[in-house]
């Protein structure tokens with residue numbers, strides 16, 4: 133089969149487009165002929181070898197590796213007889229071990245959700261990794277209550293743009309998002325955020341305080357890091373919940389947990405692959421995302437669709453911050469096994 137893969141860690145040129153052996157379909161797995169996959173920031177981190185360094189080791193990956201955490205496609209084979217009825221069905225799949233940038237991928241049956249023939253592959257292929265992260269941040273890391281205020285850092289990104297919409301679906305009150313350019317700020321507003329805030333301005337926390345009647349936000353989703361990590365405390369409410377799930381700009385200064393006592397605040401972290409130990413939560417999340425998207429209440433934003441062979445360009449678009457929304461890879465429908 134054709135695939136994008138890398139045999140060593142490094143800059144995006146390590147990505148190769150070529151032939152790889154078809155994946156083996158194991159027990160309780162489905163073999164999927166891929167229509168669409170999409171690119172996550174996590175794919176870039178994996179390619180750079182971030183997760184294989186001692187200081188950032190969170191699972192690691194073996195080489196050679198085919199990236200790709202999510203696909204839409206058709207089931208062509210099964211690993212267990214009890215799954216036989218899946219053959220021919222169209223599914224959206226979360227593939228946390230990677231493998232999605234390919235014509236075929238093996239996915240755990242538990243991490244697949246059936247979708248209608250008419251469903252939009254582009255929208256659904258953009259969902260699993262970023263959508264599950266956004267959903268679990270608001271339902272498992274904390275449970276957002278109706279009317280509560282939320283600040284989403286880096287809100288024009290894949291996770292952030294879905295988190296804005298999911299927060300609103302779950303009944304949040306004031307939803308605020310940050311970004312670095314005027315077009316990204318317009319984009320955040322178009323998703324339903326009550327205010328889009330430019331976090332390149334030093335005093336951005338003041339705007340959060342203004343929009344929340346001086347209280348600060350009840351829930352803060354943080355993935356940026358750097359100086360933003362510390363500034364967040366200027367606009368987190370008493371009893372506020374600070375949820376950490378990324379550090380795009382690096383980890384920031386060391387943090388003294390004792391400070392959380394002063395205003396009875398809590399801080400928690402989320403790392404999506406850990407939730408594989410709670411498959412019922414992953415499944416609930418996938419079903420929520422697919423249903424909300426099919427009903428038109430959730431709209432993943434698609435930035436660009438490129439052919440599978442253009443994996444390097446897809447990574448460049450994300451790394452150079454040129455886009456808002458998801459970059460899809462079209463694996464094509466002409467492939468015959």
Ligand SMILES: NC(=O)c1ccc[n+]([C@@H]2O[C@H](COP(=O)([O-])OP(=O)(O)OC[C@H]3O[C@@H](n4cnc5c(N)ncnc54)[C@H](OP(=O)(O)O)[C@@H]3O)[C@@H](O)[C@H]2O)c1
Pocket residue numbers: 172173174177261262265286287288289290291292310311312313316355356377378379380381402403404405450451453457
């Ligand atoms: N914990 C988990 O399980 C988990 C799961 C998925 C993602 N993540 C993390 O969550 C973060 C967002 O992921 P995503 O998939 O939504 O990524 P994305 O679509 O690339 O969005 C990242 C956003 O972060 C902002 N940003 C700030 N500083 C940046 C920098 N130096 N380089 C690139 N972007 C920067 C960008 O907005 P501006 O240009 O407006 O600043 C961008 O919109 C990443 O850190 C990722 O590693 C964690």
